Amino acid sequence: MSIDRSRLRDLLASERAEYARRNPRSRELYDAGEHLFGRVPMTWMNKAAGGFPLGLDRADGARVWDLDGHEYIDFCLGDTGAMAGHSPAPVVAAVAKRFGELGGATAMMPTQDAEWVAAELSSRFGVDRWSFSLTATDANRWVLRLVRAITGRPKILFHSYCYHGSVDESLIVCDDSFDGADRPGNVGAPVEVTRTSRVAEFNDLEGLEKQLAQGDVAAMMMEPALTNIGLILPEPGYLDGVRELTERYGVLLVNDETHTFSAGVGGATRAWGLKPDIVTIGKAIGGGIPIGAYGISSALAESLLARSDLDLIDMGGVGGTLAGNALSLAAARATLSEVLTADAFSRMTALASSFTRGVQDTIDRTGVPWSIAQLGARAEYRFASPAPRNGSESVDAYDADLEDFLHVFLANRGVLMTPFHNMALMCPVTTEADVARHTELFAEAVDLLVGPAS
Numbered sequence: 275m276s277i278d279r280s281r282l283r284d285l286l287a288s289e290r291a292e293y294a295r296r297n298p299r300s301r302e303l304y305d306a307g308e309h310l311f312g313r314v315p316m317t318w319m320n321k322a323a324g325g326f327p328l329g330l331d332r333a334d335g336a337r338v339w340d341l342d343g344h345e346y347i348d349f350c351l352g353d354t355g356a357m358a359g360h361s362p363a364p365v366v367a368a369v370a371k372r373f374g375e376l377g378g379a380t381a382m383m384p385t386q387d388a389e390w391v392a393a394e395l396s397s398r399f400g401v402d403r404w405s406f407s408l409t410a411t412d413a414n415r416w417v418l419r420l421v422r423a424i425t426g427r428p429k430i431l432f433h434s435y436c437y438h439g440s441v442d443e444s445l446i447v448c449d450d451s452f453d454g455a456d457r458p459g460n461v462g463a464p465v466e467v468t469r470t471s472r473v474a475e476f477n478d479l480e481g482l483e484k485q486l487a488q489g490d491v492a493a494m495m496m497e498p499a500l501t502n503i504g505l506i507l508p509e510p511g512y513l514d515g516v517r518e519l520t521e522r523y524g525v526l527l528v529n530d531e532t533h534t535f536s537a538g539v540g541g542a543t544r545a546w547g548l549k550p551d552i553v554t555i556g557k558a559i560g561g562g563i564p565i566g567a568y569g570i571s572s573a574l575a576e577s578l579l580a581r582s583d584l585d586l587i588d589m590g591g592v593g594g595t596l597a598g599n600a601l602s603l604a605a606a607r608a609t610l611s612e613v614l615t616a617d618a619f620s621r622m623t624a625l626a627s628s629f630t631r632g633v634q635d636t637i638d639r640t641g642v643p644w645s646i647a648q649l650g651a652r653a654e655y656r657f658a659s660p661a662p663r664n665g666s667e668s669v670d671a672y673d674a675d676l677e678d679f680l681h682v683f684l685a686n687r688g689v690l691m692t693p694f695h696n697m698a699l700m701c702p703v704t705t706e707a708d709v710a711r712h713t714e715l716f717a718e719a720v721d722l723l724v725g726p727a728s
């Protein structure tokens with residue numbers, strides 16, 4: 275069953291017209307943003323299927339309200355930053371206490387929460403020396419410096435079309451050459467990316483080995499499942515093969531769990547029994563307050579701390595003034611102890627399974643050539659079947675009009691998906707009724723796309 279493109283264009287145009295009609299205050303906010311670069315506080319917010327972004331009024335749990343008073347079931351959840359739900363009560367209380375009552379968010383002094391959070395992350399992810407940043411991007415950047423310092427090798431290996439934040443080294447993709455190339459659109463790259471990086475496709479052990487065998491790779495940084503180019507799951511044996519090859523070639527393995535944290539309390543690392551040397555994470559663990567973190571093995575930590583040639587204390591390139599601040603850590607302690615618990619993950623995962631079944635039923639009934647994948651609390655559909663196996667295949671399945679149509683159709687009826695994905699994330703207070711509403715609307719949208727049965 276293929277999609278009739280002119281029907282799709284008509285449907286998208288009429289949904290966009292309805293979006294413009296429904297959202298005059300959001301439009302006004304956008305038009306008033308004359309001193310903002312791109313009319314938004316951050317240029318990514320221009321990724322708006324309706325033509326302009328919805329302005330935020332307030333948010334609570336699994337709900338957001340826009341400036342025109344519409345209520346939404348939020349499956350975007352800040353693209354994982356709000357996986358704990360918006361402003362969960364234990365985090366609000368911890369933040370109010372730390373910032374309001376006790377003060378000192380930027381005092382540059384350690385608090386008792388830091389060791390608690392580090393110990394919790396150690397027991398969840400299996401690596402035992404932790405340090406904090408304000409974003410996952412920075413955790414990744416600092417780790418890349420550390421792995422080069424440890425190994426004395428210059429390059430980092432990434433998967434093609436991975437995303438690890440705005441990290442210079444990671445903006446590399448496979449092309450016809452052995453070395454790969456800059457990711458299209460790479461803004462002002464400091465040096466040609468092939469000087470700092472190597473690249474292999476996800477699920478391709480043979481290609482990976484050829485790259486690692488060059489002997490210049492300090493570390494492989496990966497998500498155990500790709501989550502930023504659709505959701506691409508590892509094939510059986512792939513992750514074992516990655517660990518075996520990285521060990522064989524003396525390459526450190528870094529798991530970026532920022533999104534794959536959806537797999538459970540200890541992310542995919544714990545859910546799948548993985549043994550990385552280093553884990554990085556961010557977003558969700560702060561319950562909405564900025565934080566990032568990286569954990570390294572005690573052996574690596576000790577060897578770094580023993581090095582007199584590395585400036586880990588001042589201007590050596592690792593760290594930040596507000597990193598590890600008291601407020602972030604108070605929020606993370608509340609989030610990990612009271613919100614993103616094992617119980618919450620089992621409920622969230624059950625909801626994502628219902629979501630997946632609902633979408634799959636419509637795919638099966640209508641015969642559209644799409645697929646859906648699930649990783650714990652998140653699920654994502656892709657306009658390809660069978661599901662893409664790697665980043666390049668997934669890029670080929672991208673369909674801007676189709677994605678925009680589904681996003682605007684859902685938004686016009688009170689459901690938000692993640693702007694950069696067809697991704698839905700469950701939080702601890704998402705309900706079965708929320709999922710059922712998506713299932714119903716998704717079926718309605720696909721029925722409109724395929725038209726009446728002939």
Ligand code: PMP
Binds near residue numbers: 409410411437502533
């Ligand atoms: N790692 C992964 C896997 C991500 O998906 C992202 C952001 N989407 C990041 C790191 C960077 O997170 P942030 O933008 O909060 O720094």
